[in-house]
Amino acid sequence: MRRRTFVRTGAAAAGIGVAGCVMPATDDEPDDDLEVDEPENDEQNGGSDDDGTLRIATYSSMVTGETPAGEWLTETFEAQFPDAELEWTVPESGIDHYVQRARLGAEIDADIYLGLPVDGLVLADVEPEVSLFETLDRSKLERESRIRDSIAFDDPDGRIVPFGVGYVAPVYDGETLSAPETLDDLLDERYENALLVQNPRYSTPGRAFLLWTIATYGDDYLEYWEGLLENGLEVHPSWTSAYRDSYLEGVRSMVVSYTTDQVAATVAERDLERHQVATPDGEAYRSVEGMAIFEETEKPDLAYEFLDFVLSREVQGELATRNVQFPAVEQEYVGVEEAFVDYAIEPDEPVTVAYDDIADDLETWIDAWESEIGD
Incomplete structure (x- = not known):
């Protein structure tokens, strides 16, 4: 049988490991970086609109189970942005749900897709006339520089940013x-x-x-x-x-x-x-999980706030614990529970695409x- 070795990468190339990307949480972690200064007016905030409902499409385990990450994300984000509200949706057919809606010219009833791997992005691009996600303005993501270079997406249009690895x-x-x-x-x-x-x-x-x-x-x-x-x-x-x-x-x-x-x-x-x-x-x-903003969003500023929020120190640690996934950021920007360090397994030979x-x-x-x- 013929092997498609071109999609493989060795452990050294992947650069991901328990010792290399996560450390136990400690009492002397750097100050929480979720705190932000409230803008005095809209002009100071660059015309940003931080109120209203932000609709997030994701997979079911993000919002179900005993301690779902989605519930914690909602409480924490809404505490930081009191005029905002998160609304979660779980399409049964995943990204294909939005591909089919775009094909039919139907409304895209979400602002962000949270949990999109590169192969999911490929499925979103199956028809040239269907365009789901916008090219991200990286200047609006202050914490993007924290993401490990080894897991960066190779999307030619720059529409997706990592938030976790499994x-x-x-x-x-x-x-x-x-x-x-x-x-x-x-x-x-x-x-x-x-x-x-x-x-x-x-x-x-x-x-x-x-x-x-x-x-x-x-x-x-x-x-x-x-x-x-x-x-x-x-x-x-x-x-x-x-x-x-x-x-x-x-x-x-x-x-x-x-x-x-x-x-x-x-x-x-x-x-x-x-x-x-x-x-x-x-x-x-x-599988590197990413987040992307739908082109049809009516809340672009709030969507960018959410993406940057997910890359914060506290959120990365909580996602590692609640979603049981490797963080996307460098180790100095996150700490995880001892159980993660003790039991998470990194393969000797990661296969990727x-x-x-x-x-x-x-x-x-x-x-x-x-x-x-x-x-």
Whole structure:
């Protein structure tokens, strides 16, 4: 099988690791940088409009669960901007929801998309006449310089900025399964009726896992997926459905999730034996999550305030804890809980993808997957 090595990057090139990008929170952290001086009038604020409702589209785990990040973000942002209100929306079909609305000329009922990876941006660009996101004015993002260079997006139009990093990998029940040493191992009978995955059309980890298989098997990726299907693969529309509603309920013994899984399991006081992380061939797929502003927003100033707010020290630390993801900023701008440092796993060989590498093919790959596997 032909391997698409052009989408791979080694650990040294990736530059991401627990020791290299996060440190435990301490009592002597620098002063909180969320405080801002209130402008005396609109002219001093550059004509900025910091009131009204800001609509944010995101994925379900951002706003659901026991301690969702979205709820904390709302309370903290509205405390800083008392005249603003955050309104969250979770489109069932992810970024495809807005692609279809743009195709039909329908209103885009959101101002910001929070949780957009580079492959999601590629899906937003499938038709030249459809334009969803604006090119960002970087001069309005005072904290952008904090972002680690190694995770910068290569979007040619500069529409997206990182806010977090995750590594997608199989999570399994160590009481009933052993770790797969390669992706090929998932075709073995010992993993029969074990694996839960997410639909790559709608789910970020599902799309990451698809791209990982393309990186490994090249044009023969569908043959590999057919083998998974024959071995009892179960496909879910979202991470929440696959992980929370099925894996945690004991429906299956393996799920496509993240290498930070044991962090969340430790905080929730779950049995770590059932939260083992596999990195086949030392690999996991690196997914950088970004945020972008919709072109049709009527609250551009408030949208930029929110993007800059997400890059603040306190928010980056809270997102690392609540979303269980690696921060996007350099280590001096964030501290995380000890559980993150102790249990978050960085793969030896991160697999990643560049915008240009998939811009022409991603829609074709997903259509083929839906035709052969999704149905």
